[in-house]
Amino acid sequence: MPDPGPSPLRSSLPGPPARIGAPGHARGGDAAAVEARPAPPSVPALPSVPAPPSVPAPPSVPALPSVPVLHRTPAPTPTAPTPTAPAPRPALERILGGPSGLGTAGLHPARRPARPALPEPEGAAAVPAAAGGRPVPGLYHHPVPExxxxxxxxxxxxxxxxxxxxxxxxxxxxxxxxxxxxxxxxxxxxxxxxxxxxxxxxxxxxxxxxxxxxxxxxxxxxxxxxxxxxxxxxxxxxxxxxxxxxxxxxxxxxxxxxxxxxxxxxxxxxxxxxxATPAQADRYRHDMARLHLGYLAEAAWTQTEYTPEVWEYLSMRQFNNFRPCPTITDTVGGYELPADLHALPAMQRVIALAGNATTLANDLYSYTKELKAPGKHMNLPVVIAEKEGISDKEGYLKAVEVHNELMHAFEAESAALATAVPDPRVLRFLKGVAAWVDGNHYWHMSNTYRYSLPDFW
Structure with a gap:
């Protein structure tokens, strides 16, 4: 399988980044004043973290510690480059820029503008160096910069x-x-x-x-x-x-x-x-309810010692998956994909495919780790091997094919949505989700503390 090339999504995105509104916080880029949006509705007060278990929790319920409020600036509409030849799919080209996946040369990491360096923190925690690792052979992915x-x-x-x-x-x-x-x-x-x-x-x-x-x-x-x-x-x-x-x-x-x-x-x-805006918060709660439903389905099968059919397992994995993480990419990016655009069926399909593909990558990288755990642990290679009557190796390799098909569908559906709805907020969100997919693979591949590959090659 040809190398799909480096991650296409490490470029700057439209408009200046949102800034922290707290007084005295260092700001980069435009120094113009930013109007703060109204504070979100108050959250039910929570007690402070209790003392160790031997000490009873205090009876009063004080509020959570204050948190810096993040303010946003609307992302301005970017100016599309003037094509030198007729381009029937300009929105698609803005994301793709090349033939392999969701962006290539036009969004190459080498063209990413330099980000102002953060001061070296005092007493920073030791951070394990990236071990490098190696990708699952045949797994479709995009390499990313360190x-x-x-x-x-x-x-x-x-x-x-x-x-x-x-x-x-x-x-x-x-x-x-x-x-x-x-x-x-x-x-x-x-x-x-x-x-x-x-x-x-x-x-x-x-x-x-x-x-x-x-x-x-x-x-x-x-x-x-x-x-x-x-x-x-x-x-x-x-x-x-x-x-x-x-x-x-x-x-x-x-x-x-x-x-x-x-x-x-x-x-x-x-x-x-x-x-987060109220709509972003409600979106996240909904996705976490999906996650919890997936947990319960897997737990029920464990209790009844039921091995699901492959399609049933994939249904469970659409809920018990990483979806809550990429769905907040706009909040983390300091902007908002409006609720009506997020709710588009095509956008929901893109997000679902991203969550499914990344979760199956987890199944593949954690396969060896889970085999060492006590009891039977369900993952896609195990279910395929058992339900289709093939060897462990064949089950694993077929799971790689399933992952790859979902990845290609994710990229194709993202490109189609970018063409159909060329709103700059949609394009930015699609870039953010694709960057999350690539970063998730990078972490699994490089985290040799947790994961190792089976000896199937």
């Missing part, structure tokens, strides 16, 4: 401080696993258009919170399919708050401190709401 090491270091430092000090997301004995996850490098790679570290932290907190819920409720660290529905529903109220009577509201608010999962969800969502 993420900015200064940003990686600063995001890594801040997220560890948040996880340890603000929400007590993990005990000391999990520290090596937290560091090995390399979430700073992950998020910097996935969001190359983020205007600042503050914007990157929005995605990083939510990513860590989602993984805390997965680990503590579902899998690695005490998770179980038994009773999962009740735990997920109560955790979901940290994202989509309970509206109840005065008598019962304090008990609910105190419950948000009950475990690392709910503390992480509540805090991460509080920061997100300071940056």
């Amino acid at each position: 993420p900015d090491p200064v940003r990686v270091a600063e995001v890594s430092r801040r997220i560890k401080r948040w996880a340890v000090d603000e929400v007590q997301a993990y005990p000391p004995e999990w520290e090596d696993q937290f560091d090995g996850f390399s979430v700073g490098r992950y998020m910097v790679a996935c969001h190359p258009d983020a205007p600042s570290v503050e914007h990157l932290m929005i995605a990083t907190r939510l990513m860590v919170a989602e993984n805390v819920v997965d680990d503590c409720y579902c899998e690695d660290h005490g998770g179980s399919p038994v009773g999962l529905g009740g735990r997920l529903l109560l955790a979901h109220t940290a994202l989509d708050p309970l509206h109840t009577t005065r008598e019962y509201q304090p008990a609910w608010a105190e419950s948000l401190l009950a475990d690392p999962a709910r503390r992480s969800y509540g805090s991460a969502m509080g920061y997100f709401l300071q940056a």
Whole structure:
């Protein structure tokens, strides 16, 4: 299979980046005053993170710590280059710029404008160097440049401080696993258009919170399919708050401190709401409900020892997948894809294909890791091999083909949407989703602390 070339989406996007509105924050680019949008509606007050388990939680319910409010400037309509010959698909060319995938030479990383360097943080957390790794042979993907090491270091430092000090997301004995996850490098790679570290932290907190819920409720660290529905529903109220009577509201608010999962969800969502519009917040809640539904389907199959048909497994994976992460790419980028454009069936198909393809990449890279775990762990290669009566190697290689077909569909549908709806906000969002797809693959490929490939070649 020919190399699809470097990631096409590491270029500057239309318009100046959104700026942090807090006084004294360093600003780049145009120094014109930016009108702050109204603050989002107030969030139900949460208690501060409780003391260690031996100390009872305080009875009062103080508000969350204040979070810097992120302000936006509308993205101006970019001026399209004048073609030297008739171009029947100008919107498509703005994204593609070449024959292989969602952009090539016209958006080559080498043409990305230099970003002002961040100051080296004091006492920055040690960041594992990119190990390089190797891609799954035959897997269709776009290579990406190494993420900015200064940003990686600063995001890594801040997220560890948040996880340890603000929400007590993990005990000391999990520290090596937290560091090995390399979430700073992950998020910097996935969001190359983020205007600042503050914007990157929005995605990083939510990513860590989602993984805390997965680990503590579902899998690695005490998770179980038994009773999962009740735990997920109560955790979901940290994202989509309970509206109840005065008598019962304090008990609910105190419950948000009950475990690392709910503390992480509540805090991460509080920061997100300071940056997101109401429509963006509602979109994220909807996608998290999808995720939780997927968790429950997989848990039900585990409890009943049911191995789904391949199409059934793929249905579950459309819900239990990465979709909540790329769907917030506009919030992290400091702009908004309006709700009517986000709701277009063609846009929903693009987002679904992106989530499906990236999640199957996770199935392929985590295959060896999951085989070493106790019990039977369902992933696409395992399900294909069992249901179609073929060898483990054949099942794995067919899963690669499924991933590749979804990737090609994602790119084709993105190009078609860019042609049909040449709105600059749509084009920018499509670029952001594609950048997230590429960054997600980069992280899986390079994270040799967590993943290794099977010996099938």
